[in-house]
Amino acid sequence: MNLIECRNLTREYHKADTVIRPLDGVDLDVERGEFLALMGPSGSGKTTLLNLIAGIDAPTAGTIVVDGVDITRLSRNRLAAWRSVHVGYVFQLYNLIPVLTAFENVELPLLLQKLSRRERRARTGNALEAVGIADRADHFPRQLSGGQEQRVAIARAIVTDPTIIVADEPTGDLDRPAADDIMNLLTRLNEESHRTILLVTHDPQTAGHADRVIRLDKGRFVSDRRPESVAEAPA
Amino acid sequence: MRQLPFEYAYRNLGRSRVRLFASLLGSGLVVLLVLAAAGFIRGMQLTLAQQDTLHENVVILGAGSEESIERSQIHASVAGIAAASIAGLREAAGVTFVSPEIHTALPVWASADDDQVRHAMMRGVRPVALLVHSEVEIVDGRPPRAGFDELMVGGIASTRLGLADERLAVGRTLYFDNRDWTIVGRFSAPNTVMDAEIWLPITDLQIATRRESSLSCVVVTLDTATFADVDIFAKSRLDLEIIAIGERDYYRSIAAFYRPIRIMIIVTAALIAIGGLLGGLNTMYAAFAARVREIGLLQTLGYTRGAIVLNLTEESVFTAACGAIAGAAMGLLFLDGIAIRFSMGAFAITVDAPVMLTALAGGLLVGFVGAIAPAARCLRMPITEALKAH
Ligand SMILES: Nc1ncnc2c1ncn2[C@@H]1O[C@H](COP(=O)(O)OP(=O)(O)OP(=O)(O)O)[C@@H](O)[C@H]1O
Ligand SMILES: [Mg+2]
Numbered sequence: 274m275n276l277i278e279c280r281n282l283t284r285e286y287h288k289a290d291t292v293i294r295p296l297d298g299v300d301l302d303v304e305r306g307e308f309l310a311l312m313g314p315s316g317s318g319k320t321t322l323l324n325l326i327a328g329i330d331a332p333t334a335g336t337i338v339v340d341g342v343d344i345t346r347l348s349r350n351r352l353a354a355w356r357s358v359h360v361g362y363v364f365q366l367y368n369l370i371p372v373l374t375a376f377e378n379v380e381l382p383l384l385l386q387k388l389s390r391r392e393r394r395a396r397t398g399n400a401l402e403a404v405g406i407a408d409r410a411d412h413f414p415r416q417l418s419g420g421q422e423q424r425v426a427i428a429r430a431i432v433t434d435p436t437i438i439v440a441d442e443p444t445g446d447l448d449r450p451a452a453d454d455i456m457n458l459l460t461r462l463n464e465e466s467h468r469t470i471l472l473v474t475h476d477p478q479t480a481g482h483a484d485r486v487i488r489l490d491k492g493r494f495v496s497d498r499r500p501e502s503v504a505e506a507p508a
Numbered sequence: 509m510r511q512l513p514f515e516y517a518y519r520n521l522g523r524s525r526v527r528l529f530a531s532l533l534g535s536g537l538v539v540l541l542v543l544a545a546a547g548f549i550r551g552m553q554l555t556l557a558q559q560d561t562l563h564e565n566v567v568i569l570g571a572g573s574e575e576s577i578e579r580s581q582i583h584a585s586v587a588g589i590a591a592a593s594i595a596g597l598r599e600a601a602g603v604t605f606v607s608p609e610i611h612t613a614l615p616v617w618a619s620a621d622d623d624q625v626r627h628a629m630m631r632g633v634r635p636v637a638l639l640v641h642s643e644v645e646i647v648d649g650r651p652p653r654a655g656f657d658e659l660m661v662g663g664i665a666s667t668r669l670g671l672a673d674e675r676l677a678v679g680r681t682l683y684f685d686n687r688d689w690t691i692v693g694r695f696s697a698p699n700t701v702m703d704a705e706i707w708l709p710i711t712d713l714q715i716a717t718r719r720e721s722s723l724s725c726v727v728v729t730l731d732t733a734t735f736a737d738v739d740i741f742a743k744s745r746l747d748l749e750i751i752a753i754g755e756r757d758y759y760r761s762i763a764a765f766y767r768p769i770r771i772m773i774i775v776t777a778a779l780i781a782i783g784g785l786l787g788g789l790n791t792m793y794a795a796f797a798a799r800v801r802e803i804g805l806l807q808t809l810g811y812t813r814g815a816i817v818l819n820l821t822e823e824s825v826f827t828a829a830c831g832a833i834a835g836a837a838m839g840l841l842f843l844d845g846i847a848i849r850f851s852m853g854a855f856a857i858t859v860d861a862p863v864m865l866t867a868l869a870g871g872l873l874v875g876f877v878g879a880i881a882p883a884a885r886c887l888r889m890p891i892t893e894a895l896k897a898h
Contacts, residue, residue: 357810
């Protein structure tokens, strides 16, 4: 069974008399452990699709089944609870909370779960370790570089051990070396920890890290291919 | 519902010193203001409501002057006739509790060469007045003797006159009717109109006001008699043109006369408080609006709107509480006991438990309402839009 199954997914915005349709009836299956990159011109609907799968937006039509649950049928509060367990979101602009330290930022999603303080701290420590930023645990976001902030944000996304990690242009604000660092980190998380990752990017080199690349244009898929190098990797 | 740590709310306070200061000042001022207004009304209420005294007094005054003792004129003989005609008045050691009195406002001066006229509430009494008005207690000196140009002053008479309290110490003088009068005693009658008055022997005041054969009123204390007995006496002596009115009823009707002032104070205070509230709303709205993206993030992580509103409210109420405590402390320090004069006399701003609670509740309300509305506004935005905010 596929981990994610989207059917006839449509998102419309109604403005006065006009209807804007950033996503126009797409079907998408994603397997567990897959590393999927979404590409396409600006405004093609990449973020829209990602947000729908992440459960922070609701489709106008269609269904999204993740791990057997149709998330389009969940109430607002249930959906929030679902996100806290199943989704790790990585943003282009990190979105760390400025008044919390790196450690506290990573710990934040764990406060939503029933864990002992001890276990919470251990898991937070492990996540910071995994992204190689444990030595900056006590720093506030303003004391970190962009690349380091994004590492903390990735630690925050993986700390709950979510079913899927979604990343919307996570390297969009970083220079090449920092971007490569982040992509290597995501690739490692995919290969070593078998995490399912959905990544939005404009950059072909960044997309090259993925198993599979889908191109969107005007809310529809225009291509769906697996780069040769990794073509036979997923079963 | 899983909550956000209070720590987070607390740390958010440090984000902008200016806002923190504005919030503290806002709630502090609202508390101070409510304290002042409520304390003012409370003081006025206590003064005019005439707390239950040990005994019940009935005032006999001129028919047609029910609303003002100062305007009343009755014949000096009413006191004697009342004492003889009404059975069941209180007595002690052979003295019947019948107090003939003159109530009048007189211009006085601090001294002969003082050119500022001050209006004093004067009460001409006999010694029996101290029995009839059991709330009055001499706290310094002694009662004035007739014929020696002596007087005694109430606890907040100085406020009424606009003089420093020391200026009315025993041994000092006041000037009126072309001569100096020596203050020989001080009395206290807290929360009554008498506390703002100057008392002197009735004969001296009769001479000073040239009303030898008339009184303002006669106050009697009931023992076995009831109000009806005094009322019947007043109504049956048509020749004296008098009426009887319960002392408490009299002050209640005066309180009613001051109701418009009270309403004006409440409305003014409410308007200023609403201003404070809007200011608070504005600072909180600005503070939360700057955090819209963060609020979007918290929702993305799985925090419910309720949890986020609660946290933002905690932040705001905590600040408001700090400001409220500061405002309340200042109010207690600077407002409580301040005497205010009004046409009838004077009364003290009273900061007691109900007044304090009202004020603190006002301060907290500012914090609560100040947070709820802006927080709700920020949370109505779809998460995807909130995440795009900068
Ligand atoms: N709240 C909204 N109201 C109206 N239109 C919207 C809204 N959000 C997005 N859109 C429209 O949906 C379309 C797709 O937006 P989306 O953010 O998914 O694009 P994208 O592929 O992520 O682009 P980019 O690469 O620039 O991030 C755009 O045309 C955009 O104007
Ligand atoms: Mg986008």
